[in-house]
Amino acid sequence: MSGIKEHNVAISTTQRKSVHKSKSSDWTVRKPKMSKLSLKENIWGYIFIAPWIIGFLGLTLGPLLFSLVTSFTDYNVTSQMNFTGFDNYKRMFTVDPLFWTSLYNTVYFVVFSVPLTTAGAVIVAMLLNQKMKGIKVFRTIYYLPAVLSGVAVYFLWMQLLSPSTGLVNTVLAWFGIDGPAWLFEPEWTKPALVMMKMWSVGGGMLLYLAVMQGVPKAMYEAAELDGAGSIRKFFHITLPMITPIIFFDMVTSTIGAFQIFQEAYVMTDSGEGGPSNSLLFYNLHMWNNAFEIFNMGYASAMAWVLFIIVMILTFLHFKFSKKWVYYESGDHK
Amino acid sequence: MKKWLLIVCAGLLALLSACSSGSADNTNAEGKVELDFWTFWGSETRRPMIEKLIEDFNNSQDEIVVKHTYVPWGDIWTKNLAAIAAGDPPDVIVNDIRTVKIRASNNQVEDISKWVDDDLKNSFYPHLWDAVTYKDKAYALPFTTDTRMLFYNKDAFREAGLDPEKPPRTWKELKEYSDKLTVKNEDGGYKQVGYYPNWGNFTTHDWMINADDGKGLMEGGEPTINTPAKKEAIQWMYDWKQELGSEAVQNMKAEFGNEQQDPFISGKVAMWAEIGTFYKQLEEFGGDLDYGVATMPAYNEDTKPWSTGGGFVMEIPKGAKNPEASMKFIKYLTDVEAQTYWGENNFDNIANKEATKQITENLDGKGAEIFQKSMESLEYTYLSITPPEYPEYENLVNPLIDDALNGKISVEEALDQAQKDVENSKQ
Numbered sequence: 001m002s003g004i005k006e007h008n009v010a011i012s013t014t015q016r017k018s019v020h021k022s023k024s025s026d027w028t029v030r031k032p033k034m035s036k037l038s039l040k041e042n043i044w045g046y047i048f049i050a051p052w053i054i055g056f057l058g059l060t061l062g063p064l065l066f067s068l069v070t071s072f073t074d075y076n077v078t079s080q081m082n083f084t085g086f087d088n089y090k091r092m093f094t095v096d097p098l099f100w101t102s103l104y105n106t107v108y109f110v111v112f113s114v115p116l117t118t119a120g121a122v123i124v125a126m127l128l129n130q131k132m133k134g135i136k137v138f139r140t141i142y143y144l145p146a147v148l149s150g151v152a153v154y155f156l157w158m159q160l161l162s163p164s165t166g167l168v169n170t171v172l173a174w175f176g177i178d179g180p181a182w183l184f185e186p187e188w189t190k191p192a193l194v195m196m197k198m199w200s201v202g203g204g205m206l207l208y209l210a211v212m213q214g215v216p217k218a219m220y221e222a223a224e225l226d227g228a229g230s231i232r233k234f235f236h237i238t239l240p241m242i243t244p245i246i247f248f249d250m251v252t253s254t255i256g257a258f259q260i261f262q263e264a265y266v267m268t269d270s271g272e273g274g275p276s277n278s279l280l281f282y283n284l285h286m287w288n289n290a291f292e293i294f295n296m297g298y299a300s301a302m303a304w305v306l307f308i309i310v311m312i313l314t315f316l317h318f319k320f321s322k323k324w325v326y327y328e329s330g331d332h333k
Numbered sequence: 334m335k336k337w338l339l340i341v342c343a344g345l346l347a348l349l350s351a352c353s354s355g356s357a358d359n360t361n362a363e364g365k366v367e368l369d370f371w372t373f374w375g376s377e378t379r380r381p382m383i384e385k386l387i388e389d390f391n392n393s394q395d396e397i398v399v400k401h402t403y404v405p406w407g408d409i410w411t412k413n414l415a416a417i418a419a420g421d422p423p424d425v426i427v428n429d430i431r432t433v434k435i436r437a438s439n440n441q442v443e444d445i446s447k448w449v450d451d452d453l454k455n456s457f458y459p460h461l462w463d464a465v466t467y468k469d470k471a472y473a474l475p476f477t478t479d480t481r482m483l484f485y486n487k488d489a490f491r492e493a494g495l496d497p498e499k500p501p502r503t504w505k506e507l508k509e510y511s512d513k514l515t516v517k518n519e520d521g522g523y524k525q526v527g528y529y530p531n532w533g534n535f536t537t538h539d540w541m542i543n544a545d546d547g548k549g550l551m552e553g554g555e556p557t558i559n560t561p562a563k564k565e566a567i568q569w570m571y572d573w574k575q576e577l578g579s580e581a582v583q584n585m586k587a588e589f590g591n592e593q594q595d596p597f598i599s600g601k602v603a604m605w606a607e608i609g610t611f612y613k614q615l616e617e618f619g620g621d622l623d624y625g626v627a628t629m630p631a632y633n634e635d636t637k638p639w640s641t642g643g644g645f646v647m648e649i650p651k652g653a654k655n656p657e658a659s660m661k662f663i664k665y666l667t668d669v670e671a672q673t674y675w676g677e678n679n680f681d682n683i684a685n686k687e688a689t690k691q692i693t694e695n696l697d698g699k700g701a702e703i704f705q706k707s708m709e710s711l712e713y714t715y716l717s718i719t720p721p722e723y724p725e726y727e728n729l730v731n732p733l734i735d736d737a738l739n740g741k742i743s744v745e746e747a748l749d750q751a752q753k754d755v756e757n758s759k760q
Contacts, residue, residue, distance in 0.1 A: 078417045098729065164522075276736050295725075
């Protein structure tokens with residue numbers, strides 16, 4: 001009983017409030033001072049979003065600032081935290097050869113994986129955008145790899161890529177190709193990972209499929225009347241119309257590709273970065289510094305350098321997007 | 334409604350603050366001191382063993398109660414440091430013997446010198462004692478150690494016309510034997526490889542130390558990587574790889590598995606370097622495999638059969654609440670009784686000299702043979718200690734050696750570069 005009663009009261013209060021609010025908004029110009037009630041409402045508002053605010057301050061902004069400070073020290077988690085100026089940054093660029101190795105490996109991975117997975121997703125989406133019996137089954141099948149994730153997939157691929165008994169090399173052998181040793185050969189480890197990424201284009205495919213279905217039919221009809229074939233229609237209608245999504249996909253997957261870590265950690269012997277350090281990615285090197293030798297200051301500095309690199313790249317992405325991204329609304333926003 | 338909200342908010346806050354306030358007092362309701370003991374021994378064989386030792390200790394006196402906390406291998410030392418930083422560490426932890434000096438120099442472990450006398454010190458092997466001291470102070474007590482030995486397949490020896498009681502004693506013999514033991518398939522692949530120096534538990538660093546008459550990659554805290562003998566070791570490994578074919582070597586390695594699929598157990602490789610506990614696996618999965626065990630082959634007739642080893646220590650993390658009680662427990666774990674139990678059941682080499690003697694008297698059969706061999710091997714076992722100034726030297730050296738073994742750069746270049754990179758990385 002009391003619950004219902006309270007509920008009623010609550011409703012009536014909100015009603016009263018909304019009435020009050022509409023009234024007070026008329027007055028705001030002349031009377032900017034907050035009424036007692038809306039002040040109370042504000043406080044309640046803050047209380048309601050407090051879980052997020054506390055989480056953001058305590059778990060995101062706080063640690064972020066802490067790592068910035070740490071990057072100028074020799075912090076080792078337990079005993080020392082002395083200010084060392086730019087020493088960590090200097091060491092990164094002048095002394096540590098593994099920094100450059102890891103940066104090279106990461107950039108290599110980004111340069112190959114981002115365009116290839118984007119193109120792959122567009123092509124698959126185009127194929128699956130046809131009207132055909134059973135197309136939904138195919139869509140599901142192509143999307144499935146995106147549902148699987150993490151360590152299980154890496155182990156699966158380690159078996160697929162096994163040099164003499166793996167499925168990949170077995171298939172290559174049918175065509176008379178003597179496949180490489182993939183994860184055991186320094187030149188082939190990164191291509192192997194790019195190939196693995198290609199397998200899970202399903203996530204991006206879903207986005208493209210959705211936006212392709214949103215392209216107005218009238219455009220295609222008009223083009224057909226003018227005698228355009230399907231290739232022309234793709235390059236002159238479909239592709240321009242989905243550029244905003246391609247742009248979004250490129251930005252997010254570039255950021256994602258820079259963060260590559262688990263693959264190398266799981267798929268190499270004791271997470272060391274593979275043969276000849278060919279899979280020592282930026283984040284893996286950072287992780288080793290932070291949690292293997294507890295050089296937390298140096299690892300924090302590395303994190304901030306990565307942040308700056310990614311920020312510059314994202315900025316460039318946005319800058320060049322004006323040249324090729326088409327927005328239907330026409331205001332380039 | 335508002336009251337209800339307030340209660341929830343207040344409740345949440347209370348919960349949060351309860352989480353953050355650690356237990357300040359370590360005595361339990363009965364007035365006993367409670368100790369939290371972290372290990373990574375969670376396997377079916379080891380967990381019951383360590384828990385039996387703890388139970389025996391708890392029953393042996395009525396002042397201290399030890400509780401076992403199992404923390405997985407991959408997490409334990411990171412969590413330990415996080416706990417030290419938070420001021421609420423475990424009371425005792427098992428840790429890596431090679432890095433005690435690093436933790437001591439970083440002030441992450443309690444100095445236990447005041448509870449150490451000469452009797453205690455002399456009950457351990459001297460090279461292990463060296464590893465737990467830093468600037469003449471003791472920071473841990475050694476618990477176990479290990480040493481790599483050469484396991485060889487006697488049946489394969491007989492088939493190849495070799496005497497199964499005469500394992501290879503030098504590099505030259507090792508290569509000769511391996512050539513005889515290597516059998517090819519019709520399709521050109523290997524049915525059985527005699528030996529390959531970069532497989533098993535004795536690889537690049539170990540052969541470099543073996544070649545250099547027991548001198549490590551770090552001597553007196555400074556890098557000694559590009560010595561002529563160490564270069565020769567890598568060159569020797571490179572030549573061996575070329576002879577077998579680098580592709581064949583990669584392909585075979587990719588097929589290696591565990592248990593019955595272990596390359597030595599499944600007969601893919603006839604000679605295999607491993608530590609003494611490999612005996613446990615051979616017992617369980619080896620079936621009726623007839624094998625022998627020998628010390629690692631020496632560089633030549635005039636040098637010693639140098640092997641390498643690691644090990645674990647018991648230590649008290651910095652800031653632990655009851656160091657004195659913790660020390661009592663550590664002393665018990667490293668004393669004759671507990672050490673004998675551990676060694677007999679596990680085939681770990683143990684740190685206590687007296688206990689080692691007892692085990693050799695107690696064991697019989699194959700176990701005794703292996704334990705005996707490991708004692709011989711221990712006499713020439715090099716323990717690589719990571720110097721505090723070069724915590725990441727292995728990360729710098731290993732890829733360059735990989736490059737040399739893959740033929741990307743010469744051995745000369747690789748080790749000279751490694752020496753230089755490590756020198757530069759001094760912290």
